[in-house]
Amino acid sequence: MPICRTGGASRPRPGPLHLAILCAIAVLPRLAAAQDAAGSPLGIMDRSSGLGMSREYNPAMGGSLIIGGEYLSRKATRMSLPAAVQQGLGETGLHFNEAEISVSAAVDPYFRADLIVAFAYDHGAFSTDIEEGYVTTLFIRGFTIRAGKFYLPFGRHNTLHTHAFPFIDAPLPLVHVFGPEGLNMMAVEGSWLVPLPWFVELTFDVGSHDNPLFRSPEGHDLVYGGRLRTLADLDDDTTLEIGGSYFGGKDLAGGWTHAYGADMTLRWRPARREMYHQLVWQTEYVRVSRQNDHAVPQPGVGASTDEQAAWQALQDVPGGSAGLYSYLAGQLGRRWWLGVRYDAFGFPWGRGDGHHRVTGILTFLTTEFAALRVQYGYLFGSDAHQVLLQANFVIGAHPAHAY
Amino acid sequence: MNTNTNRGWLVAGLAAFGLVAVVPAADAKIRVVATTQDLAYFARVIGNGEADASSILKGFQDPHFAAAKPSFMVEVSRADVLLSLGLDLEIGWLPLIVTGARNPSVMPGQAGFVDCSQFVSPIEVPAAGADRSKGDLHPKGNPHYWLDPENAKKLARGIADRMTQVDPGDAAAFAGGLAKLLSEIDQADAGAKALFAGSEIPPVVTYHVTFSYFFERYGIRPAGFIETKPGIPPTPGHVASLVTQLKALGKAPAIIVEPYYDMEVPRELGAQVNGRVELTPSSIGGTDEARTYKDLIVTVARKILGK
Ligand SMILES: [Zn+2]
Numbered sequence: 235m236p237i238c239r240t241g242g243a244s245r246p247r248p249g250p251l252h253l254a255i256l257c258a259i260a261v262l263p264r265l266a267a268a269q270d271a272a273g274s275p276l277g278i279m280d281r282s283s284g285l286g287m288s289r290e291y292n293p294a295m296g297g298s299l300i301i302g303g304e305y306l307s308r309k310a311t312r313m314s315l316p317a318a319v320q321q322g323l324g325e326t327g328l329h330f331n332e333a334e335i336s337v338s339a340a341v342d343p344y345f346r347a348d349l350i351v352a353f354a355y356d357h358g359a360f361s362t363d364i365e366e367g368y369v370t371t372l373f374i375r376g377f378t379i380r381a382g383k384f385y386l387p388f389g390r391h392n393t394l395h396t397h398a399f400p401f402i403d404a405p406l407p408l409v410h411v412f413g414p415e416g417l418n419m420m421a422v423e424g425s426w427l428v429p430l431p432w433f434v435e436l437t438f439d440v441g442s443h444d445n446p447l448f449r450s451p452e453g454h455d456l457v458y459g460g461r462l463r464t465l466a467d468l469d470d471d472t473t474l475e476i477g478g479s480y481f482g483g484k485d486l487a488g489g490w491t492h493a494y495g496a497d498m499t500l501r502w503r504p505a506r507r508e509m510y511h512q513l514v515w516q517t518e519y520v521r522v523s524r525q526n527d528h529a530v531p532q533p534g535v536g537a538s539t540d541e542q543a544a545w546q547a548l549q550d551v552p553g554g555s556a557g558l559y560s561y562l563a564g565q566l567g568r569r570w571w572l573g574v575r576y577d578a579f580g581f582p583w584g585r586g587d588g589h590h591r592v593t594g595i596l597t598f599l600t601t602e603f604a605a606l607r608v609q610y611g612y613l614f615g616s617d618a619h620q621v622l623l624q625a626n627f628v629i630g631a632h633p634a635h636a637y
Numbered sequence: 638m639n640t641n642t643n644r645g646w647l648v649a650g651l652a653a654f655g656l657v658a659v660v661p662a663a664d665a666k667i668r669v670v671a672t673t674q675d676l677a678y679f680a681r682v683i684g685n686g687e688a689d690a691s692s693i694l695k696g697f698q699d700p701h702f703a704a705a706k707p708s709f710m711v712e713v714s715r716a717d718v719l720l721s722l723g724l725d726l727e728i729g730w731l732p733l734i735v736t737g738a739r740n741p742s743v744m745p746g747q748a749g750f751v752d753c754s755q756f757v758s759p760i761e762v763p764a765a766g767a768d769r770s771k772g773d774l775h776p777k778g779n780p781h782y783w784l785d786p787e788n789a790k791k792l793a794r795g796i797a798d799r800m801t802q803v804d805p806g807d808a809a810a811f812a813g814g815l816a817k818l819l820s821e822i823d824q825a826d827a828g829a830k831a832l833f834a835g836s837e838i839p840p841v842v843t844y845h846v847t848f849s850y851f852f853e854r855y856g857i858r859p860a861g862f863i864e865t866k867p868g869i870p871p872t873p874g875h876v877a878s879l880v881t882q883l884k885a886l887g888k889a890p891a892i893i894v895e896p897y898y899d900m901e902v903p904r905e906l907g908a909q910v911n912g913r914v915e916l917t918p919s920s921i922g923g924t925d926e927a928r929t930y931k932d933l934i935v936t937v938a939r940k941i942l943g944k
Contacts, residue, residue, distance in 0.1 A: 376714070376739050427714055427739050433707040465707045470695070473706060505695060506897050509702045568870050568899070601773060601869065602729075629769075632728045637705045 293339030293347075296630035298397040300331040307619035330355045331624070332396050334365065338631065345369045350395070365395070365418070380423040383444075387425075387437050387461040388417050388479045389495040389518045391559075400516070400563055401595050402609045402622045406577040407520040407557030411493060412447055417481065419444035419457065433465040443483055447491060447522070450484035457483035459493075473637075475499040490525040492554075501637075512565040523554035555588075556581040563595075571597040589615045602635075603628045667804040670712050670743075671720035672727050673700055674922040675783045676753060676796070678930060680720060682821070683797045685814030687807040693734070696922025699897035700726055701774050701868065705733035713738035716749070717803050720796060723754030726780035748802045754780065756795035757788045761849060772866030775846070781919065785850035786826035786934060793818045818930075825934035829855060832938040840883065840890040841941055842912070844898045847919045851937055860890055863902055871902050883910040891941050895919045915940040 306326050333353045341347050352365040368382025385393040391408055403409075408416065421441035428434040438460040443450050448457045459481030466474050479495035497518040504511055533542050557579030565571050573595045580588020593611040609622040669690040671677035677692035684690060693709050694700055700722070713719055713734055721727055735744065743749040759778030763771065782788045797815040801808045833855055840860035841852070846867055852859055861882055865875045883890050883906075890912040894903045900914070907914040917940040918927035927933040 372736075372744070373741060374739065375741050378736075378739060427710065427737070429714070431711070433711050435707070463707075467706070467708050473708070475707075503704060506697050506699075507899075508699055508704070509897065510899060601769075603769065603773070632725070632773075634733050635705060635729050636733060637707055 293337045294631040296336045298334045299627045303623040305621040386417045389497045405559035406579045410579045435463045437461045448483035455484045517560040519558040521556035667717040669718040670716040676720040682818040683814035685810040687810040696920035697896040705730040710737035719743035723752035724777045724780035756791040772868045774868035785854045825931040828935040829938040843893045893917045
């Protein structure tokens with residue numbers, strides 16, 4: 235069996251993440267049909283661990299820690315806010331928001347595994363959750379297959395972990411439609427880099443019905459969907475990304491629920507000054523429609539907040555509803571970011587308990603691993619003011635910065 | 638978005654794919670994609686007309702903070718050879734591009750993937766291992782090794798070997814290209830030596846430890862750095878202590894700034910110590926003067942000397 239080179243006379247050892255990725259993809263290509271078998275420059279493992287406790291195959295580990303504070307205006311008690319907003323909010327006070335541990339490694343020459351465990355604290359209760367845990371293939375030309383539990387590729391925001399959110403809280407339409415945990419479930423996914431002169435990626439997923447939006451009464455129905463993502467370079471400094479997403483499955487009433495998404499991201503990052511300036515304008519539109527309007531049984535008293543939120547989302551507007559968010563974020567200097575966001579849910583207005591909000595955020599970074607953020611939000615309708623503070627730390631394996 | 642629009646995209650995508658698929662790959666040239674413009678230049682000269690070489694970054698861009706643009710995945714998906722500098726310089730972005738490209742030919746471990754740091758011996762390797770309290774950028778040693786002509790020759794030979802391994806049919810062309818490149822590197826070295834010979838070298842301050850290998854080759858001891866640690870921006874206290882240090886030397890320093898750093902702090906420092914601030918290329922293409930490797934090395938020497 236081929237082995238990854240982990241040590242050599244004159245070369246320093248690779249770091250954990252690099253090692254994981256290099257090892258992961260080092261030897262796989264041998265499987266690929268088009269691969270020239272000659273000349274794989276693999277080294278020989280010349281060290282051994284007598285007791286079998288070698289560190290060489292330890293996974294790359296990383297962690298993040300988020301602590302925060304919140305002020306909610308007196309006029310707006312938590313319970314007076316719309317259901318979806320409540321879930322994005324806590325209460326006035328200091329919070330230990332979330333800690334995450336991530337572990338990544340090559341399983342063997344053909345698969346890579348990633349596991350992200352989240353520890354959260356909400357209203358006096360700690361909870362632990364496998365946020366993501368999946369294996370990914372590494373040996374197929376043009377194609378990737380992934381299986382496990384993960385954030386499904388619905389739009390841009392849904393796949394982000396909390397510490398990578400552009401604002402402290404998630405946008406209203408996504409919380410409304412998929413609940414505070416997002417669209418995250420057991421699934422099998424295939425994704426294809428379409429061989430075109432510009433970037434086009436097609437992803438297809440088949441998932442379980444773990445999300446409250448798709449909780450079918452049968453208990454065994456699947457969720458189907460995917461995403462088309464395209465990106466064009468407008469010039470050396472500017473890119474435009476346009477994507478479309480769809481997921482569908484049976485809802486609590488046994489009828490089909492469809493979730494559609496469209497997203498657009500314009501990013502400007504000037505060459506020579508990439509460390510100091512960046513401008514991002516991102517907009518996502520989300521629409522949910524139901525095949526039929528027959529009544530959905532209300533979840534019992536013991537039901538989870540997810541379930542209640544999903545039920546609520548389906549009640550709000552018979553036949554479905556829609557929402558969007560749009561934000562502009564700019565990097566002012568090496569350590570400062572400023573952002574403003576508008577988000578709304580409950581289109582068309584006047585049919586349900588639609589609500590909308592404006593949010594501003596200021597971020598100070600010491601390095602890319604530590605950020606302090608302060609955010610102000612005003613919720614129209616509820617006339618609620620909210621101030622959030624957050625300190626966000628990342629340690630361990632070097633994080634990958636998805637574009 | 639509705640299903641019809643979704644379907645329309647799909648149909649358009651598949652149709653376009655069909656068009657691309659029926660066009661045969663006519664050129665037999667190997668495609669080399671490099672992370673930096675220096676590596677792409679080496680591959681182009683070695684290629685001697687038999688290789689298409691392109692770089693992900695332009696010479697004036699910061700290799701520490703590049704973005705994993707999906708358009709680079711498209712480029713790497715069609716590459717026969719991928720050249721990287723290694724030593725974790727590209728760790729924030731290259732792994733995403735490599736995995737996103739889904740191209741088994743240039744996966745690490747294959748002949749098509751070249752971590753060029755294997756051809757040189759890195760300096761400034763953290764003795765007790767890396768720790769982010771010492772800055773984040775160089776956990777495995779200084780990755781700016783291409784600025785030493787001796788290293789450049791090792792790089793040239795290593796890259797030529799790999800290109801030949803991937804495309805043995807063009808071995809003769811590559812050998813000719815390698816000879817040209819080695820002679821250019823010798824000229825670069827001779828050019829820098831001629832400039833330094835008989836000139837008094839002023840105290841040199843750089844923004845980042847980009848020029849360590851260059852300094853070591855030509856016996857220059859840096860007088861200070863504008864950054865407090867690799868990747869950590871300057872603080873007023875650090876600049877103040879730098880001013881004290883430089884004034885104590887009693888000579889006007891040369892303040893060398895790579896094209897991708899902000900000029901404000903270097904200019905402030907220059908004003909306080911009567912220093913000469915020079916925007917200096919650290920890669921081929923970094924400034925208009927540095928179009929070849931020889932030009933790059935000679936330009937750096939000129940900027941230091943103010944000639
Ligand atoms: Zn560096």
